[in-house]
Amino acid sequence: MFGEGLIKGLTITWKSLIGKKITVLYPDEIYSLPDRFHGKFRFDKDACISCGMCVRACPNKVITLETEKVAKKKRILKYEMDIKYCLFCGLCVESCPKDALGYEKDFEMCQYKWEKLPMVFVDEEPLPAEEKERLEEEAKKAAEAKKAAQEAAKAKAAEDASQGKEG
Amino acid sequence: MLKTQEFTLNMGPQHPATHGVFRLLLHLDGETVVKAEPIMGYLHRGIEKLAESRTYTQVIPYTDRLDYLAAMLNNLGYVQTVEKLMGIEVPERAEYVRVIVSEMSRLASHCLATGAYALDLGAFTGFMFPFREREKLMDMFEMICGSRMTFNYMRIGGVADDLPEEFYPAIKKFLKEFPACVDEYDGLITGNEIFQARTKGVSVLSSKKAIQYGMSGPVLRASGINYDLRKKRPYGVYDKFDFEVPVGENGDCFDRYNCRVLEMRQSHRIIEQALERLQELPEEEPLNAKVPKVIKPPKGEVYHEIEGAKGVLGYNVISDGTVNPYRVHVRRPSFINLSLIDEMCRGWKVADVVAIIGSLDIVLGEVDC
Numbered sequence: 001m002f003g004e005g006l007i008k009g010l011t012i013t014w015k016s017l018i019g020k021k022i023t024v025l026y027p028d029e030i031y032s033l034p035d036r037f038h039g040k041f042r043f044d045k046d047a048c049i050s051c052g053m054c055v056r057a058c059p060n061k062v063i064t065l066e067t068e069k070v071a072k073k074k075r076i077l078k079y080e081m082d083i084k085y086c087l088f089c090g091l092c093v094e095s096c097p098k099d100a101l102g103y104e105k106d107f108e109m110c111q112y113k114w115e116k117l118p119m120v121f122v123d124e125e126p127l128p129a130e131e132k133e134r135l136e137e138e139a140k141k142a143a144e145a146k147k148a149a150q151e152a153a154k155a156k157a158a159e160d161a162s163q164g165k166e167g
Numbered sequence: 168m169l170k171t172q173e174f175t176l177n178m179g180p181q182h183p184a185t186h187g188v189f190r191l192l193l194h195l196d197g198e199t200v201v202k203a204e205p206i207m208g209y210l211h212r213g214i215e216k217l218a219e220s221r222t223y224t225q226v227i228p229y230t231d232r233l234d235y236l237a238a239m240l241n242n243l244g245y246v247q248t249v250e251k252l253m254g255i256e257v258p259e260r261a262e263y264v265r266v267i268v269s270e271m272s273r274l275a276s277h278c279l280a281t282g283a284y285a286l287d288l289g290a291f292t293g294f295m296f297p298f299r300e301r302e303k304l305m306d307m308f309e310m311i312c313g314s315r316m317t318f319n320y321m322r323i324g325g326v327a328d329d330l331p332e333e334f335y336p337a338i339k340k341f342l343k344e345f346p347a348c349v350d351e352y353d354g355l356i357t358g359n360e361i362f363q364a365r366t367k368g369v370s371v372l373s374s375k376k377a378i379q380y381g382m383s384g385p386v387l388r389a390s391g392i393n394y395d396l397r398k399k400r401p402y403g404v405y406d407k408f409d410f411e412v413p414v415g416e417n418g419d420c421f422d423r424y425n426c427r428v429l430e431m432r433q434s435h436r437i438i439e440q441a442l443e444r445l446q447e448l449p450e451e452e453p454l455n456a457k458v459p460k461v462i463k464p465p466k467g468e469v470y471h472e473i474e475g476a477k478g479v480l481g482y483n484v485i486s487d488g489t490v491n492p493y494r495v496h497v498r499r500p501s502f503i504n505l506s507l508i509d510e511m512c513r514g515w516k517v518a519d520v521v522a523i524i525g526s527l528d529i530v531l532g533e534v535d536c
Binding site: 002003004005006008009011012013022033034035036037038057058059087088089090091094103 | 361
């Protein structure tokens with residue numbers, strides 16, 4: 001019979017009238033996001049060892065990392081992500097050996113101003129020369145003190161050992 | 168004196184029925200198409216050139232942007248090519264994970280093709296139903312790799328991460344419901360008399376022409392040629408699955424559409440089998456082959472092709488022994504399937520042109536590369 005297919009189609013359409021809705025009203029109800037969701041970036045400054053793996057892993061040169069060397073340690077001056085070029089591929093997060101980079105579940109990254117787009121995680125001035133010298137001196141002293149303490153401990157251990165022999 | 172003359176009509180680049188920024192310059196005699204000139208390049212981003220200045224791993228996210236409706240298959244094609252070049256054996260568990268995600272991608276692409284085709288022909292309800300399933304698939308992709316469309320999930324030698332715990336119940340629920348959903352599409356779209364009147368016998372593509380022009384995928388199979396790389400030249404672990412290749416008879420728009428619907432049922436079967444085998448394998452088995460940290464394939468050239476959602480997707484990678492590929496070329500099925508558009512449209516009405524483009528299922532990210 002001609003029109004059979006149309007009637008069958010209509011019954012399918014009408015069936016979906018009853019039953020649970022599968023959509024959510026977005027701003028009021030927020031759909032729960034999975035753990036691996038690629039959203040806004042999270043950067044842990046203290047965990048970062050500024051090895052530069054993320055900078056090298058990025059296919060689009062999104063990440064800028066600037067460091068200075070203070071007392072044999074790298075200090076992060078700048079960590080910035082130019083998010084407008086980001087592909088959200090996750091290669092930087094994957095390459096991080098210390099889990100300093102990660103994702104948050106926030107995906108609302110729109111900005112009104114072009115200049116506000118880059119995500120600046122760290123933006124610090126380099127330390128003044130005196131401060132640097134002071135820190136280096138401190139580090140030197142600490143290292144010497146540590147060395148002296150170690151030597152003292154060694155000497156004490158040797159003394160104990162010789163005493164033990166005699167005893 | 169009155170006289171008639173041909174006139175030209177630009178269909179696109181912002182026409183919704185061209186599935187992207189594709190322009191078709193139609194030469195019309197009244198409402199009949201005399202000539203159709205495809206004009207493309209509006210979405211050209213030079214991905215092949217970009218790949219030359221990226222390392223082998225960094226190319227993977229760019230392959231996502233080719234056929235963005237079935238990005239997992241693009242990932243698979245590229246990583247398998249590099250693996251072939253380097254001679255890497257992929258662990259079995261990773262192979263099954265790859266099969267599951269790529270068949271899911273094929274389902275997602277075919278769901279869109281089916282729904283968008285119904286929409287092109289004016290059936291809005293028919294568009295919503297396949298999209299419902301596509302949404303579920305994309306939610307699952309989000310669980311696996313954090314993104315809904317541009318996954319970057321495959322890696323050279325394996326996959327980026329194991330399938331998460333919450334994925335298994337979700338896919339099992341989906342697999343249980345899916346056959347009934349395809350029945351719904353059949354009832355809503357395939358069986359609809361208006362739909363059949365618009366598509367049956369429209370723009371018949373003979374098997375000879377289809378082969379001559381290098382057509383592939385559902386477009387070729389609809390013309391009656393049983394050619395599916397998963398069967399003819401199995402890659403990965405595809406030789407271990409039991410599935411059929413749906414083949415059309417007439418090569419008209421209806422057959423091209425129907426091939427995709429039938430293929431969805433077969434993909435469903437493959438996912439079921441792959442999931443079963445994956446769960447039989449011990450959890451401790453590795454997901455990644457041992458690959459050097461810096462990927463430096465030996466000098467040489469390799470071509471590898473897989474069965475993508477739109478047809479045969481091939482990658483040609485040339486290595487000069489450095490960390491960056493010397494040349495990457497992609498054989499994009501959408502681009503090649505589009506090569507016969509002029510001949511297919513000739514003699515048909517403007518309304519049929521929409522049906523013809525829809526039945527080819529092109530995606531402009533892939534056409535322009």
